Amino acid sequence: MANDGPVEHGYPHLETVRAAVTALYRRLSYDTIRTFSTSVAPADVAFCDTDDLHLGAQRVARELVRHYRLPDARLIVGFREMQHAANVELEAGPEYFVELNDRFRTHRRDIGAALAHEVTHVYLHRLGLSFPGTRDNEILTDTTATYLGAGWLLLDAFRQDGVSSQKLGYLTPEEFGYVLAKRSLVFGEDPSVWFTSAQAYTAYTEGMALARRDERQPPLTAAGWAGRRRYARDRRHAQDHRPAAVPASARPDVPYSFAPDGRGPLRVSFPCPTCHQRIRVPVRGRVRARCGLCRTVLECDT
Helix, strand or coil: CEECCCCCCCCCCHHHHHHHHHHHHHHHCHHHHHCCCCCCCHHHHCCCCCCCHHHHHHHHHHHHHHHCCCCCCEEEEEEECCCCCEEECCCCCCEEEEEEEHHHHCCHHHHHHHHHHHHHHHHHHHHCCCCCCHHHHHHHHHHHHHHCCCCHHHHHCCEECCCCEEECCCCCHHHHHHHHHHHHHHHCCCHHHHCCCHHHHHHHHHHHHHHHHHCCCCCECCCCHHHHHHHHHHHHHHHHCCCCCCCHHHCCCCCCEEEECCCCCEEEEEECCCCCCEEEEECCCEEEEECCCCCCEEEEEC
């Protein structure tokens, strides 16, 4: 929790975020992810200063448990002085003890955001889905919360002015905006109408711009002129140097790579703009590809 301290910006965790989206589709499946088409409603997690602190926190926790369809999970919420925003004990269940930072006693509007992260920890724990290392696992948690409709609360908790700042979660504001934009493009949902933070809206629009750029990378037909020209040059180089392959890791500046397919046609590999699983299609002009993971139909010009 950044509390009146420096807030990191940009996309330092972008590759891990994209890997988290892919892992989520692989673990849950397309059909299960579609059941999260509706986000947590602001009214369901609203917290007034006149609400009883503990009863209100339990009510919000129950709403988030309901959102994740964890009917037998019971969260017991308490408050104490601590460095982080919150903590949850991931035991066998069905009871999970969540501790919130004492700061939330007087910043009650953000209790829903803190609980969204912790309930997502419980959800992933039950799924058996995790990343190695604390940092990557926390990024997975924030990405999951945002993609499945609860993490907009974490972005909305980002507020900054000339004398103070607050940010919850491990993603930067722009990374939260990026994942939220990815969700918006899939479900046609506009979360910006829920924001109470002007900084959250700015981060969302910046994240949306990056998410849109994912959809305009060659060999997709929506790619711009400069990208198409670069792609044609790289394709010509790959054709002239067969059977050598151009591994993706050797070209960090572009998302695609070329490789021969035995004695068959040259193939191009590129990430799906929705779930980031890599897709391989033959280099033969106009091709329609369907991602086997998220079922997105892609119009390509290879």
